[in-house]
Amino acid sequence: MIDQDVFKDIMAAAPxxxxxxxxxxxxxxxxxxxxxxxxxxxxxxxxxLVCLDHGSNTLRAVRESGSFTVNYVARGNEDVAMRFAKKADDKFDGLKVAVAEDGIGGPVLVDTAAAHAMCRVEQLIEAGDHTVVVGAVVDGGASDQTHVLAYARRKFFTHDLIA
Incomplete structure (x- = not known):
């Protein structure tokens, strides 16, 4: 098997x-x-689909609720992305969130997301130390006012598309 650090470097090379x-x-x-x-x-x-570590509190919540939301982080929100990359109890403090009335999906990060997809869990697949969660997209939206923050080589960046 390949060394874990080499595998991480390979994955980090792709935005x-x-x-x-x-x-x-x-x-x-x-x-x-x-x-x-x-x-x-x-x-x-x-x-x-999303891939969540078996020990993740988010995976536990996804299993319990049967739903999740993918919030595509808008440019300028690197600090929020870093906040959610760490284990902490106060990740949502100070953030404006919206929750669907029917309870499907997770919180939408209103001022942070350039786009979001609310999903109902369709399938859970065990894959090594992660669970692949396949979600049916039941609602969502995208802003045409901002771009999604990308990540590669352990750095955030955006690419402004020609209108």
Whole structure:
């Protein structure tokens, strides 16, 4: 098997969207974490997948609630992305969040997300030390006013697209 540090270097070389995956556990507490391991899986039906560490509080909340939201972090929110990359109880402090009335999905980070996808869990797949969560996208939206923060080589960046 390849050395873990070499594998991390390989994965860090490929840019990915900076996202914060959120969910709410049965205790009513919001959970969330920063990740780039998110991708679309299907257009019909619309599915996406996220990969969560087995020990993650967010995975526990996803399992309990059966839903999650992928918040695509807008440029200028590197500090929020770093906050959610660490273990802490106060990640949501001071942030404006919205929660769906029907309870599907996790908190939407209103002033932080350039786009969001609210998902209902369709499938959980054990994969090494992570669980691949396949979610059916039931709601969401995207702003045409800002770009999604990307991450590669352990640095944040954006690329302004031509309008």
């Amino acid at each position: 990915g969207p900076t996202t914060i995956v959120t969910s709410t556990g049965t205790d009513g507490r919001h959970q969330g974490l920063t990740m780039t391991a998110v991708c679309s899986a299907s257009l019909e039906p619309p599915l996406l």
